Amino acid sequence: EIVLTQSPGTLSLSPGERATLSCRASQSVSSNYLAWYQQKPGQAPRLLIYDASTRSVGIPDRFSGSASGTDFTLTISRLEPEDFAVYYCQQYGSSPMYTFGQGTKLEIK
């Protein structure tokens, strides 16, 4: 089983700042099938990025994803107030077919 470890657990930043969220896989992720989701309280997760770096429909270009080996990064270039939420990474391909990281909470400083 591929384990995804997200860091930091909590990130405290101010609007306008740059956020860098990390997701490290315990082994290679098939074809960089790594997605990022944003979840706000009481809501279902919202797909932001798939295939490590492709933005989903309607996602602002301040969100970007990158990959280097087993390390994946979600970057939010300039934080807007609505960006403060919990972020999850998710891999596809290794049994179990889908696994999620434990999440990073992005909170207002």
Next chain:
Amino acid sequence: QLQESGPGLVKPSETLSLTCTVSGGSITSYYWSWIRQPPGEGLEWIGYISYSGSTNYNPSLKSRVTISVDTSKNQFSLRLSSVTAADTAVYYCARRDGSYYYHWGQGTLVTVSS
């Protein structure tokens, strides 16, 4: 759109049963999943089913899980047997879009308690 329905309270050792109704499109041609989230915790993939009925389950739950599909009703269902308090969670249905999930239901909280 996807909408979960089913009992919000299940007794320990009993079977949890949920249904997801797909509207605005046909259930055929896609794969459909269940994903859960215990209160205050992360997401756990339960499994998926194709419109033709082929399934793939999380090995950690495989012995207790059954996902089925009813194409005539545009619905798919989850059954989880022998539940314990550890199965208390928000259960989401979602449409599998290859390597990721774009379409999600709003989620339904199921509490396991006597």
